[in-house]
Amino acid sequence: MYALTVLDHSALAVFRREHPWLEFPDAILEVCIYFDDNGGPTRLTALEESSDGKAMPADVNRFGIDTVLSLIRYAPQGTAEVEECPEERTVWALLESLPVADGIRPLDDVEAERATALQGAYETLHGIALDKLRALRDAARSPREMQRLSDAVASLPALLEQVDEAHKSSFIEVDLWRLVAVLRDELSMPADYEMMASGEDRLPSRETIEMAETNAMSGPVIQALFELSPVAFSISSIGQKSSRYVRVNQAYLDLVGKTWDEIRGSEMVASGVVSGSEVRAERLMLLDRDGGYAGMRGEIRHSSGEVVPVMISARRISVAGQLYDFEVLQRASDD
Known part of the structure; x- marks a missing residue:
């Protein structure tokens, strides 16, 4: 799906009054500004009135750079919408x-x-x-x-x-x-195995955890990324109540003060590391709805009991039809 802002006829009338030097064409009926997952503008489309009074696509290339930039700046005055893809x-x-x-x-x-x-x-x-x-x-x-x-x-x-x-x-x-x-x-990525055969609360066997871990980490690029990166990474199965650790790197273990044997295959909230808060529920909703998010604030708990503020970016990935959540965590300031 695409996030966009629509400047309709009324919004464009105000735009013309506030930007008279641009001489924005009266024939333009609507402008749509599309945004990427990080909120940056990606493209701009417009409709104009034809000679027979019908709406037709307009050539936005003739607007000029000053007009395009002004329309992007004016986007917050429009109506936010989502377009299916x-x-x-x-x-x-x-x-x-x-x-x-x-x-x-x-x-x-x-x-x-x-x-x-x-x-x-x-x-x-x-x-x-x-x-x-x-x-x-x-x-x-x-x-x-x-x-x-x-x-x-x-x-x-x-x-x-x-x-x-x-x-x-x-x-x-x-x-x-x-x-x-x-x-x-x-x-x-290689194929791997279902983490859980049935039911959210069923504990996967040690053999199942090891098989998922082996397959998820079998790619040399992924293996090197986990071993060498100073940034904390984790791969987990999906679900608010059933997300379990599949693999984390040493930077993640250092951040939470745990060993891999302590959290391997554990449900993330039950492990004591992840907070089962409304903020986490919102992040999981974004993963379910959008397939990921970037730069969201969260908290994890260190083994010492210290609550560590972090910035989390995540993406839902599919490995052989099995969905996992891939998270990148960085320690955040306390401000």
Whole structure:
């Protein structure tokens, strides 16, 4: 879903009165400003009145930089809305239905099935990206811009496994990178096992915990990240009452004053480290609704009893169809 602010006809009338030097066209009926997950503006669209009185898309490129910046600054005066993204629903539905290794089927078969499903989802996004880039190319005003977009179309990889940072800008331009990145990251991760067979309160076996930990950490990049980073990381199963530690790094253990054996597989609140507060419930709601959040304040409890203020950023990730919460914690000031 996309967060956006809508400046309707009434809001734009006030905007024109407060910014007369911009000579903002009277024909513009509505302006929409879209924002990314960090609250930064990503794109701007507008509707204008045609000669027959109907609303039609306007060319925002003719507004000029001063007008665009003024509209962005004026965005708080508009109406905040959320726009559904069909592609996003499709991707998240796929991630939730990916096959999970069960210890019976050969792991290679599970991985092959996962790869096929992820490639299928990518092909859908790839087709949408090509259509949007071609539309931009056809509307380009200069040969140089037309050539740039033609190169972007030609360089877009057909296979998910070929996607890398060099293609990021092309997908960003058509607002699809965040979805492509999710698929790419999922493809790089191995399949693992369900943490819990049934019921939120059922305690997973030590063998199940070890299997989830092994699979979650089997990627060399993830392993190196956990071992070398001075920032506290944790991976846990999802749920307000059933979230259990799957893996943490040494920086996390240092922050809470615990050893891994003390919290391994423990329910996070029951471990005494995590506070089961309304603030945590809000963070979990954001993970359920948006798939993540950034820079939210929280508290954890050190083994000494000290309450440690922290800033937490998190993302819900899918490993072989099993969802986990990946958290990054940094000690916050007491201000």
